[in-house]
Amino acid sequence: MTQIGGILSILIIPPIIGAIPLIDWFTYAVSGKELTKLGTGNISVSAAFYHGGKLAGILAVLSEAGKGVGVVLLSRIFFPSGSFWEIIALIMLILGRYYLGKGAGATNLTWGIVTHNPVAALLIFILGGVSFTIWREKRAGRISVLVLMVVVLSAQNINHPEYILLTIILASLMIWIYRQMADDLELNPSEVNGESAKMFRFFRGDSGIISLNEALNPQKVGAKASNLSRLKKWGYNVPDGWVLKIGDDIHKLQEFINPSSSNPYVVRSSALDEDTNWASAAGIYDSFVDLTDFDHLSQAVIDCFSSYNSAIALDYRQRQKQSEKGIAVIIQKQINGIYSGVIFSRDPVNQLEDTVCIEAVSGMGLKLVSGEVTPQQYRVFFPEEKVEGEGDISQEVLLNLGKIAREIEHLCQGIPQDIEWTYDGEKIWLLQTRPITTLKPVWTRKIAAEVIPGVIRPLTWSINQPLTCGVWGEIFTIVLGKKSRKLDFSQTATLHYDHAYFNATLLGEIFLLMGLPPESLEFLTRGSKFSKPPLTATIVNLGGLWRLLRKEWRLITDFAHDNDRYFRPILDELKDIPCETLSTIELLDRIDHILEVLKKATYYSILAPLSYSLRQTIFQVNPNDLDYDKIxxxxxxxxxxxxxxxxxxxxxxxxxxxxxxxxxxxxxxxxxxxxxxxxxxxxxxxxxxxxxxxxxxxxxxxxxxxxxxxxxxxxxxxxxxxxxxxxxxxNKDKNKSWKTSMVQPRLDLKGQVAEIYSKLLAYLRYSFVEIENKLIKEKKVLEQGDIFFLKLTEIKDLIKDETINIDKIYNLIKARKCTWEENKKIKKIPYLIYGETPQIDLTTQNDISTTKKSLQGIPASMGIKEGKIKIIKSLTEAKNIDRETIIVVPYTDAGWTTILTQAGAIISEVGGKLSHGAIIAREYHIPAVMDIPHATEIFHDGQLVKVNGNNGIVTILSQITIEH
Structure with missing residues (x-):
C-alpha cells in the first residue's frame, strides 16, 4: 500500500506543484506586472528577470529550484534514493509546468538532476560548458546538454533499461517543449542584464542570432533595434524579430523563420547613428517589405548592409559630422495592417497645445513615409482625451494611439517620440519609436518658476544663470566624477519669454548617469514624487554619493568657516561703505567682489535646502514640530x-x-x-x-x-x-526628539543661508542702482531702471569703453524693454517647452478655464477653508484681504509674507511643502495648496471654492463670481 500510495503521489503531486504559478505571483508582488499579459505570456524564470527585475528573477529561481528539489525528495519518501521514480517525478513536474504553469521547466529539471545525482550533474555541467564553446549557439547548446544528460545518467545505470528509457523520454519531452515554445526565454541568460548576459553572449558566438526579446545595447545593434526591444520589454505589441550584425551567418535564420506569401517578412536597417537623440537618419538607409522566400530575404539583408555605404548615406554622415559606426539589420514578421501611420507624441508645429498628432493611411505605412499620398490627419487633446479629425479610423483606436504615445514618451524620460504603428483590426502594433530631434531639449518651469519667478530682465539673468549653472555643475561633478566630463552644465537653465526654465533633458542624462530610473525626472516635468533609486544605482555611484554625503555632513561646519572668513566680513564692509561714496570703477570692483562671494553663498543656498529636505524625508519629522524662527x-x-x-x-x-x-x-x-x-x-x-x-x-x-x-x-x-x-x-521650548534634532539644525542653516544670500543680492542691487544714477548724469542711459535691461558685460563695456556707441545702447535698451513688456502680457506661459521657443500670438491669448470641479495640487499646510477667491499677481494688488479671502498667487517668495498672513487660505501656481508660502502657512495655521499650474488664470475674483490643505485638492463650489 505504501508503494501504491507513493506511485499515486508521484503521479498527482508533481503536476500540481508544477502548475502553481509562483513566478507570476512573485513578479506581480515585486513589480505589479502580470507575466501572462506581457511578451510571450510564458511564466518563466527569464521572463521574471526580464519583466520584473532582479529581485523577481531571484525569487523565481529559488521557487522553481525548490520545486525540482522537492519532487525528487518526495519520491525518496516511498522509493530508494536515485531510483527511476525520481525521473518520473521530474517528468510529471515538467508536464504540469508546461501544460498548466506555462513554462518550460528548465530550472526545475536542472535542480532536480542536481538533487537526483550530484556527481552526474557536475559532469554534465563541465561537458556542457565545453559543448557550448564548440556550438556557441542557443538551440544547439540546449540539445547538446540534454543529450549529455541522457548519456551520463545512462552510463551510470547501464543495467537498468527502464531508467535509460525514462531518461530519454525526459530529454525528448524537454526538446519538444523547446520547439513548442520557440520564444520562451527559459535558458537564455542574455535576457538578463549583467554578467550572466555577457557570459551567454560569449557562448552564443558571432554566428548566433540576436532576438528582439533580448535587452539590446544601442551601441552594438543601433537605437532602432534597441528601442524595439525596449517596447517589447514594456509590454507593447511588437512583431517578432531578430537582429544580424555584419559577419553573422544569415542562414542561421532558417532555424527561426519560414517566409511565404502567407507569412511575409520585412528587412530594416538599424544603423548605430540612426534614431538617436541627435539624428534620425530617416530614409537614409534601405528597407524591404513583402519578402516571401528566403532567397529574397537574404538578398534584402545584403542590400540593407550595403546601403550604409551608399552615396546618400555617406553624404548624410558627412553633413552631420558623424564618424563611421556601422550598421545592424532587423528581420521582422510583417504585419499587414488595415491602417498604418505615424504618431508624434507632441505637436512639432504648435507645441503650445497639449496634443498628440496622428497621420494614417490605408494598408501599410510606406506610402505615408515616402510622401506618395496625403494622409488622414488627427489630433488627440489631453487631458480632455478629445479626438479631432475626419477619417475612417474609430475614435477608440485613435484615443488608444494617443495614450500609447504619451506612455512611451513618459518611459523615454519625457522626450517627445516619433512612433510608427499599424492596426490589423484587432491589435495596435508598434514598428518603431525614436526621439523627435527637433523638439529637444525639453525645458521645464518646474522648480525654476519658484527659484527665479516672474518676468526676468537681462541683468538679473546674466548674473543668476552662470551662478546657478556653475554651482549645480560642481555638485553633479562631485557625484558623477569622470562621467560628468561630456556634460555642458552651462545649458542647465535658459530663458523663454523672459521666464526661467531648467533643462529637463540634461537633468535626465545626469539622472541616468547616476543610475536613477527615468521616472525620477517626473518630479521636475510633472511634479510627481521623486522616485527611489534602485539598490544597484546606489552601489554603482557609492563613491560619488559618499563624497556628497561627506559634504552634507560637514555642511554646518563648512558654513561656519565660510561665514567667518567671507560672508560676515563682506557684509560688514558693504554696510560700512555707502555706495554713494564710490566711483563707477570702484562700484564695478565692489560688484565683482560681491559676485565672488555670492558664488560661495549659492553653493549653500542649494545644498542647505537639499540637506534639510533629505533629512526631513529620512526621519519623517512633522513640520509642525520644527522651529522656523531663523527663517x-x-x-x-x-x-x-x-x-x-x-x-x-x-x-x-x-x-x-x-x-x-x-x-x-x-x-x-x-x-x-x-x-x-x-x-x-x-x-x-x-x-x-x-x-x-x-x-x-x-x-x-x-x-x-x-x-x-x-x-x-x-x-x-x-x-x-x-x-x-x-x-x-x-515657539515654546519642548522636548525635542532625536529625529527632530537631526533636522532642526538644517532648517536653521537654511534660514541663515537665505539671509546672507538675500543681503548679498540686495547690496548687489544697490551697487547697480548707484552706477545707474551716475550713468544717467553722464547721459549714457536715459532713466531709472534702464540698467537692468543691459547684461553685466555690456555695463562694464559702457563704463570702460570710451568709444562705445551710445545711440546703439539706447536702441538696445528700448528693444529689450519692448520685448519684456510684451512677455509680461502673456497669460499662458507653457510649463514645458520642447526645443526652440514657440511663437505665441498675443492676439489669440484667451483666459484659461477649466470644466473640472476640483484641481489637485501639493498639500502644503493642513486645514480646510471655504471662501471667495482673490487673484493677486503682484503686491500692488494686495487689497481688501481678510480671513474669509482665499488668495491665489503666482509664487510665494519671502516678500509675499505679509500678504500671506492676512489670508484665510493660499493657492499658489508653483511651490511645494518646503517653499516660502508653505512655511508661512504652517506657521500661521493657514490652509495652503501649492503647484496648481495657471491658477491665476483658472480662478476668478469672487469665485467660491474650498481649499483642502490636507490632501491638496481645491474644489470649485461656484463658477459664478460672487461680489465681495
Missing amino acids: PEITSIKSLQKIAIETQNLLSEAELNQLDCNNYPAFFSYLSESTEGESILNRLEKWLEEYGYLSETATDIAVSRWSEDQSHMRLMFSKFVGEKEIILKV
Whole structure:
C-alpha cells in the first residue's frame, strides 16, 4: 500500500506543484506586472528577470529550484534514493509546468538532476560548458546538454533499461517543449542584464542570432533595434524579430523563420547613428517589405548592409559630422495592417497645445513615409482625451494611439517620440519609436518658476544663470566624477519669454548617469514624487554619493568657516561703505567682489535646502514640530507684528476706532503728528534697517527692496494695527526628539543661508542702482531702471569703453524693454517647452478655464477653508484681504509674507511643502495648496471654492463670481 500510495503521489503531486504559478505571483508582488499579459505570456524564470527585475528573477529561481528539489525528495519518501521514480517525478513536474504553469521547466529539471545525482550533474555541467564553446549557439547548446544528460545518467545505470528509457523520454519531452515554445526565454541568460548576459553572449558566438526579446545595447545593434526591444520589454505589441550584425551567418535564420506569401517578412536597417537623440537618419538607409522566400530575404539583408555605404548615406554622415559606426539589420514578421501611420507624441508645429498628432493611411505605412499620398490627419487633446479629425479610423483606436504615445514618451524620460504603428483590426502594433530631434531639449518651469519667478530682465539673468549653472555643475561633478566630463552644465537653465526654465533633458542624462530610473525626472516635468533609486544605482555611484554625503555632513561646519572668513566680513564692509561714496570703477570692483562671494553663498543656498529636505524625508519629522524662527520671512513678520501690538497698546481705544487702518497714508500721517507716533516710526526705521534687504522677489535684483519702497511695509503694518487680535505664534521650548534634532539644525542653516544670500543680492542691487544714477548724469542711459535691461558685460563695456556707441545702447535698451513688456502680457506661459521657443500670438491669448470641479495640487499646510477667491499677481494688488479671502498667487517668495498672513487660505501656481508660502502657512495655521499650474488664470475674483490643505485638492463650489 505504501508503494501504491507513493506511485499515486508521484503521479498527482508533481503536476500540481508544477502548475502553481509562483513566478507570476512573485513578479506581480515585486513589480505589479502580470507575466501572462506581457511578451510571450510564458511564466518563466527569464521572463521574471526580464519583466520584473532582479529581485523577481531571484525569487523565481529559488521557487522553481525548490520545486525540482522537492519532487525528487518526495519520491525518496516511498522509493530508494536515485531510483527511476525520481525521473518520473521530474517528468510529471515538467508536464504540469508546461501544460498548466506555462513554462518550460528548465530550472526545475536542472535542480532536480542536481538533487537526483550530484556527481552526474557536475559532469554534465563541465561537458556542457565545453559543448557550448564548440556550438556557441542557443538551440544547439540546449540539445547538446540534454543529450549529455541522457548519456551520463545512462552510463551510470547501464543495467537498468527502464531508467535509460525514462531518461530519454525526459530529454525528448524537454526538446519538444523547446520547439513548442520557440520564444520562451527559459535558458537564455542574455535576457538578463549583467554578467550572466555577457557570459551567454560569449557562448552564443558571432554566428548566433540576436532576438528582439533580448535587452539590446544601442551601441552594438543601433537605437532602432534597441528601442524595439525596449517596447517589447514594456509590454507593447511588437512583431517578432531578430537582429544580424555584419559577419553573422544569415542562414542561421532558417532555424527561426519560414517566409511565404502567407507569412511575409520585412528587412530594416538599424544603423548605430540612426534614431538617436541627435539624428534620425530617416530614409537614409534601405528597407524591404513583402519578402516571401528566403532567397529574397537574404538578398534584402545584403542590400540593407550595403546601403550604409551608399552615396546618400555617406553624404548624410558627412553633413552631420558623424564618424563611421556601422550598421545592424532587423528581420521582422510583417504585419499587414488595415491602417498604418505615424504618431508624434507632441505637436512639432504648435507645441503650445497639449496634443498628440496622428497621420494614417490605408494598408501599410510606406506610402505615408515616402510622401506618395496625403494622409488622414488627427489630433488627440489631453487631458480632455478629445479626438479631432475626419477619417475612417474609430475614435477608440485613435484615443488608444494617443495614450500609447504619451506612455512611451513618459518611459523615454519625457522626450517627445516619433512612433510608427499599424492596426490589423484587432491589435495596435508598434514598428518603431525614436526621439523627435527637433523638439529637444525639453525645458521645464518646474522648480525654476519658484527659484527665479516672474518676468526676468537681462541683468538679473546674466548674473543668476552662470551662478546657478556653475554651482549645480560642481555638485553633479562631485557625484558623477569622470562621467560628468561630456556634460555642458552651462545649458542647465535658459530663458523663454523672459521666464526661467531648467533643462529637463540634461537633468535626465545626469539622472541616468547616476543610475536613477527615468521616472525620477517626473518630479521636475510633472511634479510627481521623486522616485527611489534602485539598490544597484546606489552601489554603482557609492563613491560619488559618499563624497556628497561627506559634504552634507560637514555642511554646518563648512558654513561656519565660510561665514567667518567671507560672508560676515563682506557684509560688514558693504554696510560700512555707502555706495554713494564710490566711483563707477570702484562700484564695478565692489560688484565683482560681491559676485565672488555670492558664488560661495549659492553653493549653500542649494545644498542647505537639499540637506534639510533629505533629512526631513529620512526621519519623517512633522513640520509642525520644527522651529522656523531663523527663517528671515518668519522673523521679519513676527517683528512687525510685535511693533503693531506695541502700537495698539500706545494708542487709546478711541484713537484706534477713529483711525482707518486700511488707509495707510492717513494712518502714518497721524503717527507723524502724534507724540506716541514718533517712537513707533523710530521702531519701524530700525525694522527696515534689519529687514529692508527683503523684497517681493529676493532673487531678482531688478526688483526694489523694502528699504527702497516702504509702501508695502506701511500697508501691512497699518493692517496689523487694525486687527482686533494679532496671531503671534510663540515657539515654546519642548522636548525635542532625536529625529527632530537631526533636522532642526538644517532648517536653521537654511534660514541663515537665505539671509546672507538675500543681503548679498540686495547690496548687489544697490551697487547697480548707484552706477545707474551716475550713468544717467553722464547721459549714457536715459532713466531709472534702464540698467537692468543691459547684461553685466555690456555695463562694464559702457563704463570702460570710451568709444562705445551710445545711440546703439539706447536702441538696445528700448528693444529689450519692448520685448519684456510684451512677455509680461502673456497669460499662458507653457510649463514645458520642447526645443526652440514657440511663437505665441498675443492676439489669440484667451483666459484659461477649466470644466473640472476640483484641481489637485501639493498639500502644503493642513486645514480646510471655504471662501471667495482673490487673484493677486503682484503686491500692488494686495487689497481688501481678510480671513474669509482665499488668495491665489503666482509664487510665494519671502516678500509675499505679509500678504500671506492676512489670508484665510493660499493657492499658489508653483511651490511645494518646503517653499516660502508653505512655511508661512504652517506657521500661521493657514490652509495652503501649492503647484496648481495657471491658477491665476483658472480662478476668478469672487469665485467660491474650498481649499483642502490636507490632501491638496481645491474644489470649485461656484463658477459664478460672487461680489465681495
